[in-house]
Amino acid sequence: MYERLKGFRDFYPEEMSARRAVFDTVETTAARYGFREIGTPHLERTQMYVDKSGEEIVEELYAFEDKGGREISLTPELTPTVARMVVAKQQELSKPIKWVSTRPFWRYEQVQQGRFREFYQTNADIFGSTEPEADAEILAFAADALFDLGLTADDFEFRVSHRDILGGLLRSFDADVDVRDAIRAVDKSEKVEREEYLGLLTDAGLSYDQADEFATLIERGDLDEIAEFGGENVEAAVENLQNVLAAAEDFGAGDVCHVSLTTARGLDYYTGVVFECFDSTGEVSRAAFGGGRYDDLIESFGGQPTPAVGVGIGAAPLQLLCQRAGVWEEELTTDYYVLTVGDTRDVASRIARDLRASGNVVEVDVSDRSFGAQMSYADSINAASVVIVGERDLENGEVTIKDMESGDQTTAPVDDFPGDRGEPTYEDYE
Amino acid sequence: MYERLKGFRDFYPEEMSARRAVFDTVETTAARYGFREIGTPHLERTQMYVDKSGEEIVEELYAFEDKGGREISLTPELTPTVARMVVAKQQELSKPIKWVSTRPFWRYEQVQQGRFREFYQTNADIFGSTEPEADAEILAFAADALFDLGLTADDFEFRVSHRDILGGLLRSFDADVDVRDAIRAVDKSEKVEREEYLGLLTDAGLSYDQADEFATLIERGDLDEIAEFGGENVEAAVENLQNVLAAAEDFGAGDVCHVSLTTARGLDYYTGVVFECFDSTGEVSRAAFGGGRYDDLIESFGGQPTPAVGVGIGAAPLQLLCQRAGVWEEELTTDYYVLTVGDTRDVASRIARDLRASGNVVEVDVSDRSFGAQMSYADSINAASVVIVGERDLENGEVTIKDMESGDQTTAPVDDFPGDRGEPTYEDYE
Structure with missing residues (x-):
């Protein structure tokens, strides 16, 4: 084995x-927004x-040399590939470019709850617009996808922040700050004790008092106060954030959407609005996704x-959120099992074909089994109805339709089954 | 770059x-047959x-050692994985097991027309039935998938063969035949000259006369003659093939479905009925798929x-067949572009949301562009209708709907747009 x-x-x-139901819903929502x-x-x-991402990323990659001597890796994320594709056809593509895809990615990292080495993500991105409407459309698409999954505004929240507010504030201190490191500290702030967090900020170049002041400012999250404190650049970033939120409202x-400046997103390449989606109840503590x-x-x-904004929705964290909200359904359904008794395959097959033609899920016997074994199988696949095509019934020009939930059954004329009914039931022939 | x-x-x-349209169609057909x-x-x-497959397969694999010292490979095919999954849960799974999936595979091989190192396949398999109905259901599913794609019975043919007919015939000769090699020779027979083919058969252990007789027998494909020539084992295989064809008919x-004993399938692991799908016109010369x-x-x-039967439908060869049959459509459609003129984003957004709620593909401006630029963009995405939400129109309580094909436009009351119409058109308000 x-x-x-x-x-x-x-x-x-x-x-x-x-x-699949979740993937399909998210993709359908994206399609309605015009993501291709x-x-x-x-x-x-x-x-x-x-x-x-720097040389250290190789540690996390499934990286190897192929038989042609190329150094290659299993893709750990979509963004670089999409960037490559945009660059390759930048003249031909009409802007904005709005793309979506769902697929697996790989990282060689510690396996833990909700983290796998092979994981699936739906990525949606808009290229070619600096306008707040583009950021807002990403937020609106992501919110609508969750609504379409059956979640409500009580189930989740988007914590929205802005890299240039954080960066501008950090630069406004009289200190030699490594903004990248400081933003990484902010990204960790909710996972570590406050003293450790302030320590990370001082490591990044702030004094202890500056770190404390910065941390307090962004925790309080009063945008007017922050704009005043931070000066011109921060003002512009605050205005951009407010414009994005206003568009998201429309x-x-x-x-x-809630302003949360302590949300920073770990990745270095973000430049403006960033956001993370959280379970409102807090039961799922990790961010469900972000962008x-x-x-x-x-x-x-x-x-x-080429400006860009996007979101990457991981299937595993989204599953946790859906499960918490009670909208995760693992169920196999079958509309009809067409049961044969004796040499009735030709008629049973015709019925199965007719039922499938109306879009039903229909199984027939492929194992030459007894009545009882077929009935057990029909039960095991949750068949809603069983159509029994028996030799003796056929002599009378009839088949039997059985409702599997109630156990009720009745006969139907074989020539009128399914007739023009798309989804014939026991009730139709009762 | x-x-x-x-x-x-x-x-x-x-x-x-x-x-996507092709994948979706094939998967929908599979779902209707109860493949999960x-x-x-x-x-x-x-x-x-x-x-x-033997040590030599490694040459074709993207094989490497992971950071934990494991020898791993990108999956070159689905069957071993599915076999592993069946074995892992063989007690729990109710039989027949009917599974389907579509995904990429990888082989490091020469790149040529229609052959890639990364390729996509839909695999459908039935485990747990030796009955001819199982083979026939695979054939019927594959045929229905092609019908659902818009192909007709004139467009393609399934060449159906049987490994035990070929093996039994080969063993019936008074010779020490390497059946595996001989079947590989049959698999190559249509791609090489007859003399070379006979040479391969003699390499496999037949005399030249025996090779000629064998080749002639299977080319003629007279099942009665073959059963008589081959004896008991061949008779049973012929009967099985006939039963599969009868079930496929039902x-x-x-x-x-056409009997074609010169069809052999290259892979060693096949044991009974094998088949390949070909373009009836011959324009696409390679098999589209097989199983x-x-x-x-x-x-x-x-x-x-655990008996098993399945089919693997490659996306690239299927694409060639669809293109040849004229049922391959590369087209992006958009139902509505909602165009804003002035500060009308709130109303335009409400309209876009309402239209999306009925399942329409709707784009709005996310780039703060002029009327003309928005109209060009709407054109570039093949919008069927443009809804113009202008400040002045709104003062009169109106929006404008423009049919992009005819160029006709008319106004509609904003409060009644879209109203209860799922897909409002110019005609509705004319």
């Missing part, structure tokens, strides 16, 4: 049906990730300056 | 939309492939003896 690799998962049909699906390679040159996501603006990436990939 | 890896593809939205979707890892231990795939019975694999993977 072979073993599955650690950190990888087999999805059997029940769990997969719930996952793309398909992307699952391997890329390792250098692309090193350039974007776009229907106002109720779930933000990254205006510099395309240029750093050799393209023309 | 970064380069994509050779043999890998970027799918931009137009091409992806056609691919599974999700599978994209990496497995290399040993699994070596055990199944299941609606009779018109497209067959492999009753021994699960046991060889450490499971209880």
